[in-house]
Amino acid sequence: MLMRKTGQELLSKVVQSGQGLVAARSFFGRKSKHSSAQYIEKEKCYSAHNYIPIPAVLSRGEGVHVWDAEGKKYLDFLAGFATLNTGHCHPKLVSTLKEQASTLHHTARAFHNDVFPEYAEYVCKYFGYDKVLPMNTGVEGGETAVKIARRWGYTVKKICENKALVVFPEGNFWGRTMSAISTSTNPVMYENFGPFMEGFGLVPYNDLCALEEALKNPNVCAFMMEPIQGEAGVVVPNERYLSEVRRLCTMYNVLWIADEVQTGLGRTGALLACDHECVRPDMAIIGKGLAGGFTPVSAVLANDNVMSVITPGSHGSTFGGNPLGCKLAMKTLEIIKEEKLIENSAILGEKFRTELICRLPKDKVPFIRGKGLMNAIAINPEYGTAWDFCVKLKDNGLLTKPCDGNVVRFTPPLILNDQQLSQGLDIIEKTVNELKKC
Ligand SMILES: Cc1ncc(COP(=O)(O)O)c(C=O)c1O
Structure with a gap:
């Protein structure tokens, strides 16, 4: 650090x-x-x-x-x-909320329900990934992506036990959990909350040479970053930064995780901010307005080669995939397209x-x-x-x-x-x- x-x-x-x-x-x-x-x-x-x-x-x-x-x-x-x-109180979302809330709002994934599978298919096809892992808040999405990356590091990349590293850019913001503040370079967020989590590294944002040096370490399993840094002051990287991040991650067999919690869902004028450079991260984290801001719904999207490291019992969430959130998320995604x-x-x-x-x-x-x-x-x-x-x-x-x-x-x-x-x-x-x- x-x-x-x-x-x-x-x-x-x-x-x-x-x-x-x-x-x-x-x-x-x-x-x-x-x-x-x-x-x-x-x-x-x-x-x-x-x-x-x-x-x-x-x-x-x-x-x-x-x-x-x-x-x-x-x-x-x-x-x-x-x-x-x-926006506030979108009428279609209010009626979706009312309808689903009076039908079935929560089951936990101890059972199947008749909404989550529809949502899973919808969100995967919408963003073009094989699988979704449903969570609630943005930071849980980030935690989930880090867990997936570490497991991929051990089981696929064959990193030695407990040696996996996830690299972040300075100025990152992905929430307030212990992991998230362990990568923070903002003292307001981390001061007097130590000891911090291990297994994280930092490089300057928008600096490809520093990134390449960091990725040469064979213990690096992932690079997680915001395509535009929000909390740091809406910091837009140089053109082709994302394309080069893609290239370097592929070259060094490192997963690229794009935290699209703030930049995703059309916020930057593309569905995902990575779409501006027509590049695709190995994992995309979406959240915030995924369910129109009515309930916290986040998701990690990945293809099978990555998501298959998740096995029954290895990760979960009481509320992730609840029918109310899923129904609202499908309607929100529909509105994003319908209303251009x-x-x-x-x-x-x-x-x-x-x-x-x-x-x-x-x-x-x-x-x-x-x-x-x-x-x-x-x-x-x-x-x-x-x-x-x-x-x-x-x-x-x-x-x-x-x-x-x-x-x-x-x-x-x-x-x-x-x-x-x-x-x-x-x-x-x-x-x-x-x-x-x-
Ligand atoms: C890029 C990014 N990631 C993650 C988060 C955390 O989201 P949440 O507050 O829903 O946990 C935020 C919140 O602002 C964010 O901007």
Whole structure:
């Protein structure tokens, strides 16, 4: 593992800037029983402080919009951390939910049910893989892929017992379990949680020479990476990086695992972000909006030569493959095609970046980057923090959250239309114009 920096300072800065932001709002059109301030206070009192939410208390959502406890309407440009591709409360998903919830919602895979096999076939054919292993959250998908890779390493690649290594790029984010934070280079995520899991290595992201050196180690069974790094600040690798990753992994007999939990399902203007370079990972992990954001559904997809290392009892999940999640996932995937959300993401994403580049001054916003509807802008620290900028965006009617490096992400629902895109752009431009040197 490479050395990782202390993050206490970083965290306390965010904590400080998150305090004192609870603004009293107009009570006009109020929809909730209590005020936003009261909900925030109650959460602070009873919930572990593992998040510092932007101070908006949401009580209703429809399409790309949400309303707060006082009835104020916002454009949701975070969409549940890039989960609500089909927007809030999509009517077809609401009726699918109601129908399946009142028929059969959970059995566990102790028995067969009459939905999971249909879903398994559907999802395999949809993405072009032989097999699916159903899980729930994104991080469970990642854990599953790592387990499969290690087992493949021992049984197929013939790595000596307990020596298998999985390589990750620096800046990776794949969740919060012990394994996931053991590969993290962000101290806010790993500090004081050790001892960490063994068997992981790090290389710089987007650095093919470093990757090749790492893959030469015969104990490496897999390279797991995000095709675009989300949490790290929407970091888009060089063109042909993915193709070269494919080539190197094949050359050194290493499995390539693409974590498409955030980038998949049309988010970047392709079904999987790897499709932009027409390359296929040995394992693809999908999650987040797979079931429209109604229930947590994730999946690992692989061909038989890899997935066959999984034997009965070697892996499982109480909820993985539940009929409710499977039915919602099939309907969500159907909507993505029917409503041409992938195409919409590509077209509107291009417009979004082009407009932002024209409208935003470089001294305040040094860069704008992304693909499809997964985008980010950097805020020059002389003009304040990304956190403060997000709070100002909220006051102006648009919701999102910062990611690493004073960067603000924009991952609106893929059902966004031109008019809503323009409204979003106007709010972002107005908020940037209001920024003053601190
Ligand atoms: C690329 C990526 N992988 C995995 C995860 C973890 O997903 P979950 O929070 O559902 O466990 C995330 C979450 O943001 C992610 O962005």
